[in-house]
Amino acid sequence: MKITSTAICGSDLHLLDGYVPTMQKGDVMGHEFMGEVVEVGSGVDRDKLRVGDRVVVPFPIGCGACSACQNELWSCCENTNPNAGVAEKMFGHPVAGIYGYSHLTGGFAGGQAEYARVVLADVNPLKIESDLSDEQVLFLSDILPTGYMGAEMCDIADGDVVAVWGAGPVRQFAMDSARVLGAAKVIAIDDVPYRLEMAASQGYETIHYSDTDVRSALLELTGGRGPDKCIDAVGMEATHGAAHVDLYDRVKQAVRSETDRPHALRQAITSCRSGGIVSVIGVYGGFIDKFPAGAWMNRSLTLRTGQCHVQRYMGPLLDRIERGEIDPTRVITHRLPLAEAPHGYHIFKNKADGCEKVVLKP
Amino acid sequence: MRFEPAPGRRGTAVYVTLRYVMPGGALGKAAAKYFGEEPSQQLDDDLRRFKQVIEVGEVIRSDGAPRGKQARQEFPQHPARPLSDEEPKEVMA
Known part of the structure; x- marks a missing residue:
């Protein structure tokens, strides 16, 4: 997908500050992102996702088939973390893959980027079919759920x-x-x-x-x-x-x-x-x-x-946004081009310039 | 190999019994484990990939683990960023 909006999350700071093990030089960060589908893999059901669709991607990757996903415990998916062995050593049992969130959660490239590869794309992303703005729906990826x-x-x-x-x-x-x-x-x-x-x-x-x-x-x-x-x-x-x-x-x-x-x-x-x-x-x-x-x-x-089981909440919360019960845009204080991400991280980490939430535009 | 209903009939449990003689005794075993070549590690890789294929229909691959679950390649691994055009051959080799 081509990313149209992405954000810096408080949990990115734990990665940045070195408190989550298994980060590597060259990792692409970012687990809050949305955008437009530009290419669809051969295994994806065309009735569920097509080129041109506008989607928000939940940060935990679910397979939709294992017993955790069937019970809507998406962030505990048993299948989507290729580095399950490391996660099992740290946590006793493996946890789901997460975009841009260390190799402990799979080593998936994140969404603070121009493009991203979304895996199991007919199971996870939420299609946005109304004319809500990016800023109204972006936070369905993580922080609102x-x-x-x-x-x-x-x-x-x-x-x-x-x-x-x-x-x-x-x-x-x-x-x-x-x-x-x-x-x-x-x-x-x-x-x-x-x-x-x-x-x-x-x-x-x-x-x-x-x-x-x-x-x-x-x-x-x-x-x-x-x-x-x-x-x-x-x-x-x-x-x-x-x-x-x-x-x-x-x-x-x-x-x-x-x-x-x-x-x-x-x-x-x-x-x-x-x-x-x-x-x-x-x-x-x-x-x-x-x-x-x-x-x-x-x-x-x-x-x-629990790490949020985002997929469980995206639909119902989208309805609440549409009904005007929750206004996710109220926390945005900074809108920056992606190239200024380091500055965004700096003000967010140091609580400078009144920074509450940074949205990045690739 | 044995296939049995899991407790409460929640899925199927797969049991594998493998007999082997590891050359080099305890030292050989430690060396194999270090390189992720110890049979229990290889079996763990195989069983997890088997579960993925059965439940999801494919082996789950990431940018960091383009070959999927593999004890030998868990950390460090390829950075979590897209592979370049030249890289797949090298990384998948």
Whole structure:
């Protein structure tokens, strides 16, 4: 396909920063992309996909036939990762192939490019047949379904208070989804003022974790019980307001005695009300330290997680976009030509120039 | 080779029994494993590719693994970028 729009994702930063093993020099990155079909392989069903079709590509590659795909666990596909052996060593069982996301997930060239080869093309891409703009549908490839799945895993009941760690793009969509699914109050936790302002502009409560004690603030906002549902949308490169805790995990991560810094996960578990659900969509790659198992066990918490099963959500979320229930374009702050991708990465990583989401145009 | 219904009749389990004598003893085995030539590794490759062919109809290939699942070539491998016109012969050889 010829790519018309692609984006930089927070999880690209984990690759860039060297925390996901098996990246190689020359790898093409990018797992959020869409465009126009310019050539169709001989094995592809012509009734499903033709030259000229406009498609959004989900980041996990599903085969559609294995027991995981049949159960709509697309990101756990048993067949699409040719490097299943490496994945099995890291994770116990293999995971699906993912575009532009290290050799651990298959070594597939990504979509921050002019063209991309999409495999199993009659199973995965979503055809866009309406006149919605690229920017309205591009995020169906990853961050909108990922945020939505984070909220869906919370089994939100009417009146629930949902707290979201992080206020970057996926997190904004987790907040929007929590509201759409019936949350009474949504709370955003971050330390970047412009990102908190973006959440506040949608009517969400905000907590700035560098100058506030998060647990106390959450108790204040929830009548002393804690949020009913907590979403860790931060993952392995969290920062912590308390310098000594931050230092502890940074040192351990630097010497690889833990691979991930799980501050958000720890705080979500200790903050969640008893019997609540902690939903994890932030990316973890390996091993963590000081997991608060006591809080988790003794207070009857449920921990749910997963790389997003994007194919499961693309259709229903496209309907929600068409009905105007969710506006994915609200997180875009920068539109750059593909040639300026390094600058895009720089401002996104360093939270410079008010950067929330970068869309690249080849 | 044995084909048996998987638990709960969820698919078919394939069992392969292979008897072999590895030359060179423990050292030979370690060397074979290093190069991905140990029979259990080759069998793992074959069985995964077999499952792909049966379920999907093809061997799944990526830019990094143009020959599909192969213990010998898991890392490092070809970079995850499209092969050039000259490369396929070389990489697929």
